[in-house]
Amino acid sequence: MDLSSISPELLLASLMVAATPILLAAVGELIVERAGVLNLGVEGMMITGAICGFAVTIESGSPTLGFVAAAAGGAGLSLLFALLTQFALANQVASGLALTLFGLGLSALLGQGYVGLKPPLMADIHIPGLSDIPYLGTVLFTHDPMVYFGLLLVAAVWWFLNRTRGGLVLRAVGENHAAAHALGYKVVRIRVLAIMFGGACAGLGGAYISLIRVPQWTEGMTAGAGWIALALVVFASWKPGRVLLGAYLFGGVTVLQLNLQAAGIAIPVEYLSMSPYLITILVLVIMSADRSRAPGSLGRIFHASG
Amino acid sequence: MLKLEKRPQPSRAFSYLTPIFAVIATMIAGGLLFAALGKDPVLAIRTIFYEPLFGEFAFYYAPQLLVKGGPLILIAVGLSLGFRAGIWNIGAEGQYIIGAICGAAVGLAFYPLDAWYIFPLMVIAGALGGLLWAMIPALLKVKFGTNEILVSLMLVYVAENLLAAMALGPLKNPEGHGFPGSRNLKDYPAAHNDELITGTGMHWGVAAAFIAVILAYILLNRHSLGFSIRLTGEAPRAAKFSGVNPARLILFCLGMSGLTAGLAGLFEVAGPAGQISIDFNTGYGFTAIIVAFLGRLHPVGILLAGLLMALTYIGGEIAQSNMGLPSAAIQAFQGMLLFFLLAVDLLTNYRIRLAAKGAA
Numbered sequence: 001m002d003l004s005s006i007s008p009e010l011l012l013a014s015l016m017v018a019a020t021p022i023l024l025a026a027v028g029e030l031i032v033e034r035a036g037v038l039n040l041g042v043e044g045m046m047i048t049g050a051i052c053g054f055a056v057t058i059e060s061g062s063p064t065l066g067f068v069a070a071a072a073g074g075a076g077l078s079l080l081f082a083l084l085t086q087f088a089l090a091n092q093v094a095s096g097l098a099l100t101l102f103g104l105g106l107s108a109l110l111g112q113g114y115v116g117l118k119p120p121l122m123a124d125i126h127i128p129g130l131s132d133i134p135y136l137g138t139v140l141f142t143h144d145p146m147v148y149f150g151l152l153l154v155a156a157v158w159w160f161l162n163r164t165r166g167g168l169v170l171r172a173v174g175e176n177h178a179a180a181h182a183l184g185y186k187v188v189r190i191r192v193l194a195i196m197f198g199g200a201c202a203g204l205g206g207a208y209i210s211l212i213r214v215p216q217w218t219e220g221m222t223a224g225a226g227w228i229a230l231a232l233v234v235f236a237s238w239k240p241g242r243v244l245l246g247a248y249l250f251g252g253v254t255v256l257q258l259n260l261q262a263a264g265i266a267i268p269v270e271y272l273s274m275s276p277y278l279i280t281i282l283v284l285v286i287m288s289a290d291r292s293r294a295p296g297s298l299g300r301i302f303h304a305s306g
Numbered sequence: 307m308l309k310l311e312k313r314p315q316p317s318r319a320f321s322y323l324t325p326i327f328a329v330i331a332t333m334i335a336g337g338l339l340f341a342a343l344g345k346d347p348v349l350a351i352r353t354i355f356y357e358p359l360f361g362e363f364a365f366y367y368a369p370q371l372l373v374k375g376g377p378l379i380l381i382a383v384g385l386s387l388g389f390r391a392g393i394w395n396i397g398a399e400g401q402y403i404i405g406a407i408c409g410a411a412v413g414l415a416f417y418p419l420d421a422w423y424i425f426p427l428m429v430i431a432g433a434l435g436g437l438l439w440a441m442i443p444a445l446l447k448v449k450f451g452t453n454e455i456l457v458s459l460m461l462v463y464v465a466e467n468l469l470a471a472m473a474l475g476p477l478k479n480p481e482g483h484g485f486p487g488s489r490n491l492k493d494y495p496a497a498h499n500d501e502l503i504t505g506t507g508m509h510w511g512v513a514a515a516f517i518a519v520i521l522a523y524i525l526l527n528r529h530s531l532g533f534s535i536r537l538t539g540e541a542p543r544a545a546k547f548s549g550v551n552p553a554r555l556i557l558f559c560l561g562m563s564g565l566t567a568g569l570a571g572l573f574e575v576a577g578p579a580g581q582i583s584i585d586f587n588t589g590y591g592f593t594a595i596i597v598a599f600l601g602r603l604h605p606v607g608i609l610l611a612g613l614l615m616a617l618t619y620i621g622g623e624i625a626q627s628n629m630g631l632p633s634a635a636i637q638a639f640q641g642m643l644l645f646f647l648l649a650v651d652l653l654t655n656y657r658i659r660l661a662a663k664g665a666a
Contacts, residue, residue, distance in 0.1 A: 080645065084649055089652060090649065093394055093455070094599060097396060097644075098648060101637075102644070102645060105637030105639070106638045106641070109634040109638050112632055112634070219634070223463070224459070224463045231453075231460070234453060234456070268474070270467040271467070271471060274463070274467045281456075284453065
């Protein structure tokens with residue numbers, strides 16, 4: 001084994017790339033859960049976004065259009081979840097699972113003609129001056145636009161939740177839907193919008209995997225990233241800033257184990273590949289001591305009677 | 307305008323009818339999907355639901371119904387106990403894999419000894435493997451309040467990696483010329499889960515599934531623990547006041563679902579699959595979730611739902627070879643079934659009334 005082959009500079013740079021898909025998906029799910037809805041279909045929406053984005057990029061040649069399509073695909077699939085849970089008043093856990101199972105099947109179906117193709121890549125942004133700073137330049141300023149979009153999105157979500165009236169209403173709906181309804185807020189409408197936002201973010205996260213991180217299409221390629229994103233929201237105690245921290249932690253673990261694999265460490269690859277999932281469990285255990293941060297109405301069915 | 311009114315009691319009639327509605331709706335939506343793929347929708351639906359049972363080659367396909375239905379029913383019965391109490395084990399796929407690994411490892415450890423006790427020991431090892439794997443989310447939930455949905459699901463990916471490690475490492479066939487995968491248990495009679503009656507598809511796993519259905523029925527209807535499970539699901543507060551111990555219930559429900567999933571894995575690896583290989587698991591643990599809901603979390607319902615789901619697997623394979631229908635289409639079709647089921651379930655718990663506009 002040759003540990004010196006691992007460059008901390010490149011490790012940190014690829015950490016940001018590895019963290020972006022789960023960051024995007026988790027920040028979307030955070031909004032959904034703050035509105036009091038538990039959507040376990042993140043994995044299904046991510047994989048649907050991954051194939052929608054991939055297919056449109058191949059057909060149009062534009063990764064930007066691909067990402068737009070991925071967001072639309074994820075949001076479209078999430079509408080099914082919204083229909084089930086907000087209008088048919090179905091159990092949210094079961095509906096979320098259905099969304100994941102259906103999404104995995106649908107994406108495999110849509111992706112048939114796209115196995116083995118190479119999508120056109122999104123150019124990295126090289127900011128003159130900043131990118132040339134030794135060390136920091138490579139780590140922070142040589143990425144594709146989506147990495148920065150993810151960071152901006154976290155900031156925007158934080159600002160929306162804590163500094164705007166809309167965010168206040170959204171949180172009220174999530175904390176106590178009966179009280180919010182009594183105050184005249186449209187609980188169902190707000191939740192449907194939140195669910196669609198979550199779907200669009202998950203779609204973007206999925207497309208990031210198929211268009212930039214890998215970049216290729218294979219069935220089931222999100223490999224649990226959606227579930228890790230769900231865990232991340234719990235880890236973050238439903239706070240946007242901590243989602244960023246968590247995503248970089250998981251990104252770091254993923255990148256480190258990949259680097260150790262490449263460096264030829266004496267542990268079989270399969271055991272290293274387990275590590276992100278095991279770390280997720282460990283973190284969940286540590287964080288679940290404090291449940292007080294969960295939105296009050298999370299996962300409960302809202303039905304305005306009378 | 308349509309208005310929903312909560313029923314004081316869930317409708318019995320609709321709880322029997324909704325799965326049928328859901329199947330019909332899925333056939334229609336599935337037909338549209340197949341038509342969109344450029345296949346004849348009527349022929350596709352006929353191939354999936356009719357051909358395996360009454361078609362020309364039914365003698366070959368019908369036994370497959372039990373082979374595929376057995377594990378689905380066995381896993382779904384275990385899952386339904388927890389689902390009823392609001393305890394969500396969605397990692398049955400992982401417990402299934404671990405059951406198979408443990409059971410096969412015990413069998414392979416005795417190779418080439420021929421003794422009657424080998425297969426029973428494998429069954430015990432498989433059940434224990436699944437049970438212990440499910441105990442991880444159970445104990446974490448009881449001790450630390452960790453979300454069992456996420457932990458059990460994460461453990462699926464851990465189990466898949468472990469499966470690959472086993473197929474390439476410790477359990478690899480020493481006479482396999484370096485190919486991944488264990489010895490084939492079909493060539494080792496003492497460990498082989500053969501058909502009990504030749505040509506019927508009936509093996510020990512299917513027998514276990516039927517026994518599980520009966521035991522679950524007795525548990526839910528005739529035993530106080532079954533009552534606690536139902537009470538916790540339907541009225542958590544009442545359950546608390548009546549002295550139901552939630553920790554015990556979590557351990558029991560997750561443990562039982564792990565045990566049945568582990569058993570299903572063992573019977574599969576020793577029977578139809580034959581060996582531990584990288585792609586041994588085929589998603590039974592996830593499809594069983596659909597089966598459990600389609601069967602309305604009732605043991606007898608699950609039995610019927612498991613057979614129906616097995617039918618879509620077999621019919622899907624026929625449609626794949628005869629009509630070139632992609633296998634992913636069947637996966638989407640099965641997912642759709644769960645969607646429609648959850649949607650029409652509204653009719654069980656709510657009444658739809660026409661209300662005059664503005665009256666509310």
